[in-house]
Amino acid sequence: MGRTADYSKERCSVAATLEVVGDPWTLLILRDAFRGVRRFDQWQESLGVARNVLAARLKTLVAHGVMEKRRYSEHPPRFEYRLTDKGKDLRPVLITLSDWGDRHVYGENGPLHFLHEPCGHKLRPGLVCMDCGEPVAPRDLRMVHNPDSQTVGEALADRELLEAEG
Amino acid sequence: MGRTADYSKERCSVAATLEVVGDPWTLLILRDAFRGVRRFDQWQESLGVARNVLAARLKTLVAHGVMEKRRYSEHPPRFEYRLTDKGKDLRPVLITLSDWGDRHVYGENGPLHFLHEPCGHKLRPGLVCMDCGEPVAPRDLRMVHNPDSQTVGEALADRELLEAEG
Numbered sequence: 068m069g070r071t072a073d074y075s076k077e078r079c080s081v082a083a084t085l086e087v088v089g090d091p092w093t094l095l096i097l098r099d100a101f102r103g104v105r106r107f108d109q110w111q112e113s114l115g116v117a118r119n120v121l122a123a124r125l126k127t128l129v130a131h132g133v134m135e136k137r138r139y140s141e142h143p144p145r146f147e148y149r150l151t152d153k154g155k156d157l158r159p160v161l162i163t164l165s166d167w168g169d170r171h172v173y174g175e176n177g178p179l180h181f182l183h184e185p186c187g188h189k190l191r192p193g194l195v196c197m198d199c200g201e202p203v204a205p206r207d208l209r210m211v212h213n214p215d216s217q218t219v220g221e222a223l224a225d226r227e228l229l230e231a232e233g
Numbered sequence: 234m235g236r237t238a239d240y241s242k243e244r245c246s247v248a249a250t251l252e253v254v255g256d257p258w259t260l261l262i263l264r265d266a267f268r269g270v271r272r273f274d275q276w277q278e279s280l281g282v283a284r285n286v287l288a289a290r291l292k293t294l295v296a297h298g299v300m301e302k303r304r305y306s307e308h309p310p311r312f313e314y315r316l317t318d319k320g321k322d323l324r325p326v327l328i329t330l331s332d333w334g335d336r337h338v339y340g341e342n343g344p345l346h347f348l349h350e351p352c353g354h355k356l357r358p359g360l361v362c363m364d365c366g367e368p369v370a371p372r373d374l375r376m377v378h379n380p381d382s383q384t385v386g387e388a389l390a391d392r393e394l395l396e397a398e399g
Contacts, residue, residue: 072257072282078344081264081327083334089257091238098247102376153337158371159329159360161247167326168249171319172389178244178382181374186365190374194325197359199352205324208347208356210268216344223338 075220083219087131088157092116093124098161100134100154105147132230133157162192241386249385253297254323258282259290263320264327266300271313298396299323328358 074082074089088094092114099113110121125148128134133154139147150157162181169177181190194203201207217225240248240255254260258280265279276287291314294300299320305313316323328347335343347356360369367373383391 074257079264080331080334080339080343080345082261083338084330085257085260087338089260091240091251091255094251094255095248098245156337157333160326160333162360162369163325163329164250165246167322168246171322172249172253172385172392173246173382176382177246177379179246179376179378182377183362183364183369184373184375185367186362188362188364190369191363192360192369193363194328194358195361196349196352196354197357198349198354201351203328203349203356203358207350209350210345211348212345213343216339216342219338226338
């Protein structure tokens, strides 16, 4: 499936996330990272993606601070990629994507599930408000617009500056 | 950004969801649907996407049972698109995507936030296990693989048959 979209001119936090990780290979690279993959060749084997595409996606993830590249061997020089805290914060995105596919594409025979060890159940994830702990019901949410917000492109450019200064 | 990926041969619920809604325009179409957009021209105006692209994406969403097409006027014949229950189940995906972009791209000045009316706080969504109600901590999850699962393509084909048999 070919894909083209320009998110940079949107004023939207969904588009902002997609601008950073919305590339399809990128989401699968992150999925693998959450399962412990750290090395180029492991991703290549898992995804069967062209080396130049994989290299470009990892570079972008490092540039956005979602992953960091570390040398784990001096001779020969070898590198691994690890999720940063910012990257680890994508876990709920991956879990909710996985849950929907599990229920609505695979039915009850998905390729993998998560066991929630403290209670022993297969994980069915739900969203709660972290302030009051109550489940998030659509009728309880009111959208509040911010008239002064930037476009995705502007916000990313500012953030790059911040991190370069930081 | 150009995108190409084939999810159909993956055995993975994340890839399964992406096969249905992972197209970038599709995720923004769904975002708008959650905000009340129902008509072709409203999406066209919101997204600035080519009419043929939008038409193709809506058709795919209807084919997958994520949206339904309803006639709302007889003369002239006019149609609207509404999220089905299966489509509404994507809300957690959109909320987690939005939350990450809000925190990590926009910082604290995002274009929109959700007010959680029962408690009056700006929504910070968290994931809980729906069985025990406890927050989902990474260390509490154990992956369980199912050796007999289908590929995404096979699962989608079966589901189509199921739905056709109704």
